[in-house]
Amino acid sequence: MLKKGHRAKGRVGLHMTAGGIAVAHYDSASGNDLNQCQWIADVDLNRPEQLKQRIDEWKLTGCETSFVLSPKDYQLILVEAPSVEASELKEAIRWRVKDLVSYDITAAVIDYFPLPEDAYRGRSNMIYAVVMPESLGSQIEGFVNTAGLVLDTIDIPELALMNLSELYDADSPLSRACLCLQEPTSYIDLITEKSLYLTRQVDIPSGLLEAGEEQVAELAGGTILDIQRSLDYYESQIGKPPCIKLLICPLQAGETPLLSQFRHNLGVEVEQLDLGELLHCREPLSPEQQFLTVVAVAGALRRKIN
Numbered sequence: 616m617l618k619k620g621h622r623a624k625g626r627v628g629l630h631m632t633a634g635g636i637a638v639a640h641y642d643s644a645s646g647n648d649l650n651q652c653q654w655i656a657d658v659d660l661n662r663p664e665q666l667k668q669r670i671d672e673w674k675l676t677g678c679e680t681s682f683v684l685s686p687k688d689y690q691l692i693l694v695e696a697p698s699v700e701a702s703e704l705k706e707a708i709r710w711r712v713k714d715l716v717s718y719d720i721t722a723a724v725i726d727y728f729p730l731p732e733d734a735y736r737g738r739s740n741m742i743y744a745v746v747m748p749e750s751l752g753s754q755i756e757g758f759v760n761t762a763g764l765v766l767d768t769i770d771i772p773e774l775a776l777m778n779l780s781e782l783y784d785a786d787s788p789l790s791r792a793c794l795c796l797q798e799p800t801s802y803i804d805l806i807t808e809k810s811l812y813l814t815r816q817v818d819i820p821s822g823l824l825e826a827g828e829e830q831v832a833e834l835a836g837g838t839i840l841d842i843q844r845s846l847d848y849y850e851s852q853i854g855k856p857p858c859i860k861l862l863i864c865p866l867q868a869g870e871t872p873l874l875s876q877f878r879h880n881l882g883v884e885v886e887q888l889d890l891g892e893l894l895h896c897r898e899p900l901s902p903e904q905q906f907l908t909v910v911a912v913a914g915a916l917r918r919k920i921n
Contacts, residue, residue, distance in 0.1 A: 624642055624644065624678065625640055625641055625642025625644070625650070625675075625678055625679075625915075626640070626641050626642070626678065626679055626680065626681060626767070626915050626916075626917060627639065627640050627641075627670075627675060627678045627679070627680040627681070627764055627915060628640075628641070628680070628681050628683060628775075628910075628911040628912060628913065628914030628915030628916070628917075629666075629680060629681070629682045629683065629759070629764075629911055629914065630682075630683040630685070630772075630908075630910040630911040630914060631658075631659065631660070631685055632654070632685070632907070634656055634657070635654055635655050635656040635657060635658050636654070636655050636658040636659075636666060636911075637653075637654050637655075637907055637908040637910060637911035638651060638652075638653055638654070638655060638666065638669065638908070638911055639651065639652045639908055639911040639912040639914070639915040640652075640673065640675055640678065640915060641894075641912075641915035641916055643895075648894040648895045648896065649890070649894050649895070649896040649897060649900075649912065649915075650673075650897050651673055651675070651897070652890075652896065652898075652900060652904065652908050652911075652912060653669070653904075653908065654904070654907035654908055655669060660754050660755065660758045663758050663761045663762045666762045667761065667762045667763050670762055670763045670764060671763065675763075675764070676763040676764070677763070677764070677765055678764055678765065679764075679765050679767040680759050680764040680765060680766050680767055680768075681767060681768045681769075681770050681775070681914035681915065681917050682755050682759060682766060682768070682769050682770065682914070683770045683771065683772055683775050683910050683911065683913065683914040684747065684769065684770070684771050684772070686772075686800040686816060688747055688751060689745055689746060689747040689771060690712075690715070690716060690744075690745075690746045690747075691743055691744070691745055691746075691771065691773060691814070691816075692712050692715055692743070692744045692746065693741060693742075693743055693744075694708070694711055694712060694741070694742060694743075694744055695739050695740065695741055695742075696729065696740040696741065696742045697711060704727070705725050705726070705727065706725075708725055708727055708742070708744045709723070709725045711744075712725075712744050712746060716746055718748065720746075722748060722749050722750070723746050723747065723748060723749060724746070724747050724748070724749050724752050725744060725745070725746055726744075726745045727742045727743060727744045727745060728742065728743050728745075728774065728811075729741075729742045729743075730742065730743070730811070730812060731810045731812060733854070734812050734813075734853050734854075735852065735853055735854065736853070736854035743773075743814070745771055747769075752769060755769060768914075768917060770914055770917065772795065772797075772802050772910050772913070773802050773804060773811075773814040773816075774811075775910060775913035775914045775916075775917070776793055776795050776802055776804050776814075776864075776913055777793075777804060777806070777811055778913045778914075778916035778917060779793065779795075779864055779888060779890075779893075779909070779912070779913045779916065780793035780804060780806055780862060780888075781809060782888075782893040782894070782916070783862060783888060783893065787808075788807070788808050789807075789856070789859050789860070790805065790806065790807045790849070790855050790856050790857065790858045790859065791805075791806055791807075791858055791859065791860045791861070791862060792804065792805050792806070792842075792845070792846065792849075792858045792860070792861045792862065792883070793806065793861075793862045793864070793888075794817070794842065794861060794862065794863050794864070795864050795865070795909060795910070795913075796819070796824060796863060796864070796865065796867075796873075797819070797909075797910070798819045798821070798823070798824055799818060799819050799821065800816050800817070800818060800819065801816070801817040801818075801819050801838075802814065802815075802816055802817070803815050803817055803842060803845055805845065805846070805849045805853075805855070805858060807855050807856070812849065812853050812855055813845065813848065813849050813853055815841075815845050817838060817841050817842065817845075818837070818838070818841070819838060820834045820837065820838070822834065823835060823838065823873065824871075824873065826872060826873065827872055828872045828875075830872075831872040831873050831875075831876055832876070835873060835876045839876060839877065839880045839881065842861075842877075842881060843880075843881060843882075846858050846881070846882075846883065858883055859883060859884060860883055860884045860885075860886060861877065861881060861883045861884065861885045861886070862886055862887075862888050863877070863885060863886065863887050863888065864887070864888040864890075864905075864909055865888075865890070865902065865905035865906045865908075865909035866887055866888065866889045866890065866891075866900075866902045866905045866906075867887060867902060868902040868903075874887075889905075890905050890909065890912060891905075894912075
């Protein structure tokens with residue numbers, strides 16, 4: 616990942632969404648963990664002007680920044696780790712995944728993160744490979760720099776989500792799942808003792824997150840089945856104890872029909888994560904605001920957890 620020598624106070628998390636960008640600023644030394652947490656319209660990688668204006672207003676120029684990718688920007692591929700020296704691992708992974716990438720693998724940036732040694736009952740040493748176009752990395756760096764920030768890390772939502780889950784009962788030895796509800800792609804992490812054993816993307820049908828009771832019953836079946844399969848796979852193939860709790864973020868507005876479906880159909884306790892309860896915030900965070908910014912907040916928390 617990208618590292619810079621100059622480090623301003625705190626950390627900014629950025630996450631591009633349809634029509635704009637989510638921005639969060641974390642700095643526990645200020646007395647408020649979250650000093651800014653907003654979604655800004657009309658911003659994309661070619662239009663940083665609105666973001667730069669806000670960064671100037673908030674006096675965050677020079678702040679180190681984590682940019683969290685969107686699902687369309689990268690591929691996350693589970694593969695068996697090549698048996699090579701650590702210094703040769705990235706290059707070996709590049710050629711192991713080359714047929715799974717839709718563009719020239721020589722034009723890709725490759726990174727990876729390993730699974731714990733006891734994953735898959737110790738049968739194989741597995742890793743997740745992260746692949747993105749090299750040109751996108753350069754574009755992101757130019758965008759962040761133009762906005763007056765310092766790019767420190769390019770992250771993915773699956774790993775950023777760990778930052779949120781560890782704010783909740785981080786020392787518990789029990790297995791739990793953390794589901795970040797986003798449309799059209801949600802993310803589920805399955806975790807034991809602070810270690811990530813399985814992560815998957817979950818497709819969300821259009822309208823599911825806002826659907827009423829009757830419509831949810833029609834739309835949620837595939838999503839619930841996908842989550843249950845992940846829970847079952849975690850236990851049967853990876854060999855971990857059953858998950859006892861499903862943590863949901865961002866905060867939903869009350870007991871939504873979808874949450875009720877989860878409680879009724881999944882054999883786990885379902886609990887919501889409220890950023891306003893987990894972090895000291897300069898201003899109260901509404902459910903709508905949390906929905907728009909939760910991934911950016913997770914990116915901004917990287918320093919706190921890591």
